[in-house]
Amino acid sequence: MFKYFEPSKIFSITSKAPKYVLFLFIIFISIGLTEALILSPEDYKQSHSVRIMYVHVPAAWITLGIFSSMTLLSIVGYIFKIRNFFLISKSLAPSGFVFIIIALVTGSIWGKPTWGTWWAWDARITSMLILALFYLMYLLVWRLYKNEDKIFKISALITILGIINVPIIKYSVNWWNTLHQPASINILSKSTIHPSMLVPLAIMTAAFALFSLLIFLMKYNTELIKIKNKGLDRL
């Protein structure tokens, strides 16, 4: 089964896909921005500041999704010794890191008009900051070490330790008294967000997901070419 994950087979798809993904991203982000900044209504309590939600929430969702995927790939890759899974994980990391920075910065900007402060050491914000540090450590490991086995081991360990933080981020607003509001969107129970705000949020989430896919594809292709460059050196 794992032969289908061979780089040469994947490259034939990943080298052609970015232009189509970029095209879709431009469509989704254009509609999403129009909805988020102009068409969606203001909140009765937060007024127009609620619009920050359309960049803050998708960024937070996607960074958590990316880190979870990286962990899964690292664990499976380590158990079955599939080098390609580590490459996929490595290629996901830059967009995950940028998304967590966006979530933290936009959250901070949103905090000022809503809570009266740029930053608070509350459970949700602090646990997100810790996840950002795990992303940073993961990226640094690939930069600092040269031995691949060592990189695979350490990076897998970082993702395993970091994933412990993901449920803490998710449930921090329920477990502790925090400034951060509880989730408005629930898969298992009824969401408390109005459809006029849910639609732009869904479109922006799709746009952000497409952007992370675009960066992943470009990064993954770069990694494959790097490997091929080393292969040419050995010829």
Next chain:
Amino acid sequence: MISEILFMNGYGLYVWSSFAFTLLSFFSLFVVTKIQYARERKKFIVKFGNLKSEKASFAKSQSINKQILSNTSGF
């Protein structure tokens, strides 16, 4: 209408700066990733060009190498 979109009841600065930061981050990441890709591909093409004919034909027999050389999508 335009001033309402810009000022947003006094929240304009917060909202616009959040969106600007997000889009700027996207743009920066895209450009950096594109530069890295272009640099690696250029390196590959130069190395490939320096190969002797029999090594080059062996390298060309690998489909992925052919794909890298022929990729004209700009990515």
